[in-house]
Amino acid sequence: MSIAAAGADELVVEFAGEDFRVVPGDVFRVGREGDLIIDDNLFLHRHFLTIENVEGLWLLSNVGSRLRATVTDSASRVQAWLAPGARLPLVFASTSVIFSAGATTYELTIHIAEPTFRETQQFDDDDGQSTIGEVPLTPSQRVMILALAEPLLRRDGTGMSELPTSAQAAKRIGWTLTRFNRKLDTVCDKLDRIGVPGMRGGARSYATNRRARLVEHAIAARLVTREDLPLLDRELESQPPVDDEAD
Structure with missing residues (x-):
């Protein structure tokens, strides 16, 4: 229909x-x-x-x-x-x-068909920096999120996608697992400070849950979009990476 x-x-x-x-x-x-x-x-x-x-x-x-x-x-x-x-x-x-x-x-x-809320004029930031609330993201942090969200962004329309492990996502962009996890921790800490739920680990929280919650939020907030996918290949081609790059 x-x-x-x-x-x-x-x-x-x-x-x-x-x-x-x-x-x-x-x-x-x-x-x-x-x-x-x-x-x-x-x-x-x-x-x-x-x-x-x-x-x-x-x-x-x-x-x-x-x-x-x-x-x-x-x-x-x-x-x-x-x-x-x-x-x-x-x-x-x-x-x-x-x-x-x-x-x-x-x-x-x-x-x-007939929603209660009607659209009004939308304004976009023109400073070229990705933010969630007031939290800026560095290019490397954005690439890290993109590596996790890639399967969801690549599929056409709505549906399902398999979430990559941290090791798979790190390999996709040519990073070490240590570097990837450090970026992941930094981004999750930033989001936790502005009140995004599910970013903190704990006795009953698994690594998969945190990555899944990050991907959900990133897609919903348009933190990364399908148009950003070429950044993954650019990052891979820019290797070898500098492991001690600052966040």
């Missing part, structure tokens, strides 16, 4: 090249089972997300018990972390939902 053909009171979920129409009165379920069967990934809940219309307002709910999702509007002006048990109103014409289960990251897009 064409997204443009959706009725005024309908919602369309786009995933991996397929469109799913949702009408008021339906409860649309996303997970290993449901209306949108994402994957047979055992790290993914049987029922993870639901979408329903309540008194004229579309709501996205996390009905899982462990996984979280990053939710952002198409222009990346608003970003939320949807925890288990939480629900969020869908007010934008286009909303991206990104989440990870194990080493796989997924993205789906939700389209509303």
